[in-house]
Amino acid sequence: MDRRRSDLPATPPAEGPPLREPIRIPWLWVAMGLVVLAGVPLYLAPGVIRPLVGGIPFWLLISIAATVAFSALTCWACLRGWNLAEPAEEAAAAAERDAEVRS
Amino acid sequence: MNGLSFSGISGVLVLGAYAVIMLAIGWWAGRGTSSTSARSYYLSGGGLGFVALFFTLYATQYSGNSIVGYAPEAYRSGFSWWQSVPFMVAVIAAYLLFAPRLYVVAKREGFITPTDWVRHRFGSGKLTILVAVLMLWGLANYLLEQLVAMGQGIAGLTGATIPYEIGVIAFVLVMLVYSWSGGMRAVALTDVMQGIALLVGIGVLLFGALYLVGGDLGGVTTALAQTDPEKVAVPETATSVEWLSMILMIGLGAAVYPHAIQRIYAARSERTLKRSLAVMAWMPLLTTAVVFVVGIVGTQLFPGLSEDDSEQLVGMIANQVAGINVVFYLMMILLFGGVVAAIVSTADSALLAFSSVVSRDIYGRHIAPNAPEKRQVLVGKIVGVIAVAILLVLAWNPPGTLYEIFVLKFELIVQLAPVFMLGLYWRRMAAGPAFWGMLAGALLSGGLTVAGVDDFGGVPGGLVGLAVNVLICVVGSMMVGRPDDGPDEDPMVAEPVRAGAASSA
Numbered sequence: 226m227d228r229r230r231s232d233l234p235a236t237p238p239a240e241g242p243p244l245r246e247p248i249r250i251p252w253l254w255v256a257m258g259l260v261v262l263a264g265v266p267l268y269l270a271p272g273v274i275r276p277l278v279g280g281i282p283f284w285l286l287i288s289i290a291a292t293v294a295f296s297a298l299t300c301w302a303c304l305r306g307w308n309l310a311e312p313a314e315e316a317a318a319a320a321e322r323d324a325e326v327r328s
Numbered sequence: 329m330n331g332l333s334f335s336g337i338s339g340v341l342v343l344g345a346y347a348v349i350m351l352a353i354g355w356w357a358g359r360g361t362s363s364t365s366a367r368s369y370y371l372s373g374g375g376l377g378f379v380a381l382f383f384t385l386y387a388t389q390y391s392g393n394s395i396v397g398y399a400p401e402a403y404r405s406g407f408s409w410w411q412s413v414p415f416m417v418a419v420i421a422a423y424l425l426f427a428p429r430l431y432v433v434a435k436r437e438g439f440i441t442p443t444d445w446v447r448h449r450f451g452s453g454k455l456t457i458l459v460a461v462l463m464l465w466g467l468a469n470y471l472l473e474q475l476v477a478m479g480q481g482i483a484g485l486t487g488a489t490i491p492y493e494i495g496v497i498a499f500v501l502v503m504l505v506y507s508w509s510g511g512m513r514a515v516a517l518t519d520v521m522q523g524i525a526l527l528v529g530i531g532v533l534l535f536g537a538l539y540l541v542g543g544d545l546g547g548v549t550t551a552l553a554q555t556d557p558e559k560v561a562v563p564e565t566a567t568s569v570e571w572l573s574m575i576l577m578i579g580l581g582a583a584v585y586p587h588a589i590q591r592i593y594a595a596r597s598e599r600t601l602k603r604s605l606a607v608m609a610w611m612p613l614l615t616t617a618v619v620f621v622v623g624i625v626g627t628q629l630f631p632g633l634s635e636d637d638s639e640q641l642v643g644m645i646a647n648q649v650a651g652i653n654v655v656f657y658l659m660m661i662l663l664f665g666g667v668v669a670a671i672v673s674t675a676d677s678a679l680l681a682f683s684s685v686v687s688r689d690i691y692g693r694h695i696a697p698n699a700p701e702k703r704q705v706l707v708g709k710i711v712g713v714i715a716v717a718i719l720l721v722l723a724w725n726p727p728g729t730l731y732e733i734f735v736l737k738f739e740l741i742v743q744l745a746p747v748f749m750l751g752l753y754w755r756r757m758a759a760g761p762a763f764w765g766m767l768a769g770a771l772l773s774g775g776l777t778v779a780g781v782d783d784f785g786g787v788p789g790g791l792v793g794l795a796v797n798v799l800i801c802v803v804g805s806m807m808v809g810r811p812d813d814g815p816d817e818d819p820m821v822a823e824p825v826r827a828g829a830a831s832s833a
Contacts, residue, residue, distance in 0.1 A: 244820050247424040248753065257421060261575055264414050267568040274553055274561045280546025282553070284562050285407050292414045292617075296609045299421045303606035307428050309819045310435065310598040318597075 247306045257298055264291030340489055342665045343482060346525070347502045350518050350672065354506020357514040366440050369511035369705050370684040371594040374435070376516055381595055382604040383523035384516040384677070388587055389419060389608070390526060390615050392477050392671035395533070398616060399645075400638040402623025406552070406559020409620055411571040416612035418579025420605055425583075426748045427592050431601060432819040433752075434593045441681075442589040442744075443689040449751045449814055450759035452693070458766055459744060460689040463586045466741040467682040468715060470585070473737070474675035475500070475716075475723040481668045496723060499668065500716060503676045508709055512594055515676045522666075522673035527614070529666025532659035533642070534618045536649030537625040539656075545621070548628050556627065569786030577791050580749075581742035587681035589748075642667075682715060683708035739773040739790030746794075746801050754805070755814040761804025769797030 247253060266284045276283050367373055376384065402409040430445060437448055446459045475496055482495030490498075506514045541548055553560040563571070582588060595601035626641045629648065633641070650660040687708025692699060699707075743766050750757050776782075776789030784792060 246428050246820070248428070261414065261418070261572070265411075265568050265572045265575075266562045267565065267572065269562045271564045271568075272558075272561045274557060277550065277553070280548075280550040282407065282549070282560055282562075285410060288410050288414075292410070292417060293613070295414055295417045295421070296613060299417060299424065299609035300606045302424050303420075303602045303609065307424070307598075307602050309428050310432050311602075314597045314599070 241312050242308055244312070245306050245308045247302045250302070250306050253298065253302055253306060257295065260291045260294040260298065264288045264295065337489065338661055339664065342661045343490070343495075343499075343668060346665050346669055347499065349521060350502055350669075351506055353518045353521060354510050354514040357517040358506065358510025366684070366688060366701050366705055367438070370440055370680065370687075371590060372512040372516060374594055375596045376512075376591075376594045376600070377596050378600050378603055380516040380520060381591065381600055382607055384519040384594075384673075385588075385591055385604055385608055386611055387519035387523035387526065387670060387673035388591070388677040389416070389582065390611070390670060391474060391674035392481055392526075392667040393473065394616060394670070395526075395530060395619050395667055396477065396481065396639075396642045398619045399623040399626060400641045402620045403626045403633070403638050403641050404635065405567075406556065406624070406627075408563040408567050408571060409623065410617075411574055412616040412620060413612045415575045415578040416616050417609060418575045419582040419588075420609045422579040422583035422745075422749075423588075423592075423605055426752050427583075427601070427605070428598075429752045429817055429819060430589070430748065431592050431595065431598055433817050439593055440590075441684050441688045442584075442586045442748075443685065445589075446747055446751075450747070450762060453759055453763070455747070455759050455763040455766070456689070457694075458763060458770075459747065460685055462740050462744060462766070462770060463685050464682060466737050467586060467678050467685070468719060469737040471675055471678045471682065471716070472719045472722055474671050474678065475719055478668065478671045478675065479723060481664065481671055493724065496720065499672055500675075500720065503672050503679070504713060504716065507676050507680055507712075512590070512680060515673075515680055516594070518676070519673045522669035525662070525666035526670040526673075527666075529663035529670075530615060530618050532656075533622055533646065533649070533663050536652070536656055536659065537622045537629070537645055539652065540629055540645075540648055541625055545625070548625055552624065552627050555631065559627065566786040570783065570788070571786075573783075573787050573791050577738055577742055577788055577794070580745045580794070581738035581790070584744045584748055585681075585741060586685060587677040590681055590684065679712050679716065683712035686711045739777055739788070739793065740770050742790050742794050743769040743773065743797050746798055750798075750801065751814065752817055755816060756805050756809040756811050757801065758805045758809035758813055760808060761801045764804065765797040765800035768800055769793035772796055 264287070266288065269284055273284065274282050278286055365373075372380075398409070398412055401412070433439070433445065433448070437444070439445055439448070442463065443456050443460050447456045450456070478499055479492040479496040482490050482499065483492045506518060510517075538545065549560060562568075592601065595604070622645065623641065626638075626645055630641065630644055646660045646663055650657045687704045691707045691711075692704040696703070696707075746757075746765065747762055751762070770793065773790045773793030776792070781789060783789065
């Protein structure tokens with residue numbers, strides 16, 4: 226991929242959080258890859274059931290925990306790792322509201 | 329699902345009520361929609377707020393198949409079917425690979441169909457035609473699946489009081505009426521009702537299933553470990569490879585479905601879009617995970633079912649739950665109403681996307697480029713109705729199990745991923761290699777399916793096709809592409825730098 230511009234720091238808006246794009250957060254994708262791999266029992270010996278925890282095999286509990294982590298990372302990336310158009314859109318909406326109030 | 333204790337006239341009444349509510353919402357929503365503007369009709373003017381956007385994403389991504397098809401899969405496969413939860417999370421993660429930037433470009437350029445991006449990025453060549461054809465093929469397959477599921481669900485709910493064919497035609501007419509009059513706005517607002525019905529339905533199914541086993545989920549799994557240890561144990565390596573492959577293929581494929589991309593365009597704001605997706609990241613744990621538990625509970629309630637019989641698992645469980653008392657009886661009627669509503673909500677989204685591609689990318693571009701927008705929209709609507717009629721004929725003889733149909737459509741749709749996920753960032757990516765890569769990937773995937781080769785050691789043919797697609801695309805672009813072939817779509821740069829000449833295939 227063309228990384229020339231991707232390596233530039235985000236243009237800071239006048240106020241509010243900096244511009245962010247999930248694709249530019251390398252640790253996010255590494256972490257997602259790890260939790261996905263942790264959730265797939267490729268690294269365990271086929272056929273193993275025990276130990277059971279509350280009647281549930283340990284390997285399924287690992288998969289469940291990894292899936293929760295996958296959801297949490299994805300949710301975080303949406304809310305905190307993504308901020309491209311929002312500052313401009315919010316500013317435009319505020320200006321529109323001001324114009325309506327004045328008129 | 330014949331002989332249900334809640335079947336018959338009560339099922340007919342609840343389905344009738346659902347149909348009336350859908351028509352009423354569709355009529356109300358359609359009042360503000362203009363059929364003379366493609367943007368108004370297909371994208372609700374790009375003004376969907378959080379509630380409508382979230383529920384239309386939810387009701388579109390999760391169909392009735394997510395209940396009636398996935399519970400039997402958990403029943404048959406055992407714990408390895410937990411994969412249905414991460415692969416649905418992966419769809420939202422895959423959105424993050426392209427949606428943030430595509431949203432900015434789409435708002436700036438006024439995109440209506442997913443193909444608009446391909447045309448903007450690569451020019452109006454044969455690549456855009458191939459993209460449109462693959463989208464129409466995938467959407468038709470998707471719509472067919474919903475029509476098949478719709479008939480089975482309706483016949484099941486009413487104990488065949490409403491025959492399969494009559495049920496499908498009735499709900500297809502309801503869907504066509506509100507989609508025709510209200511477009512995306514009607515589809516999204518009916519999705520709110522349909523999504524709520526699906527969530528409530530899944531909740532009551534879980535509650536009822538756990539009630540039948542005394543709430544002892546640990547006891548269910550312990551008993552299953554004794555009777556069917558292979559369903560509880562760490563799966564074979566090939567199954568785990570398939571698990572990982574499904575996360576990749578469904579994640580990448582479902583995110584680039586035309587109706588999924590159109591919901592990015594239809595968002596009122598970035599704030600609305602990212603909040604909707606943030607909540608969607610948790611929905612697999614409230615949907616496919618719950619259905620997984622129901623399927624596992626089913627192994628103890630109805631042990632030893634054949635593959636065909638297990639397809640009726642949800643109906644069997646619902647039947648037992650309904651027999652507990654009148655409250656459960658009413659809740660199970662709500663469940664099946666929710667299943668049908670969910671199927672309709674997925675079908676209407678696919679139909680609207682199908683119509684938009686026909687209207688804008690085929691008719692408006694290649695058949696009658698000078699036709700006014702109103703006529704383009706009308707042609708899209710009419711061709712959509714004709715396509716549904718043809719698919720109905722196919723739906724009378726539904727093939728195999730629902731899950732097998734579901735997987736097949738991803739083999740082709742996933743081939744669209746590179747033009748979105750690479751094309752947005754890699755300016756050197758050239759139209760020619762993108763076209764040949766996509767064509768090779770689609771032919772290989774389709775060829776393997778026709779030849780009956782489902783996978784290679786757990787890796788599905790669609791993913792093998794995608795690997796070939798990406799390889800041709802990347803190597804070809806390195807050879808023939810120039811560093812500034814494509815426009816610079818970096819939204820962190822104040823004014824996007826236009827490409828000197830976007831090459832066309």
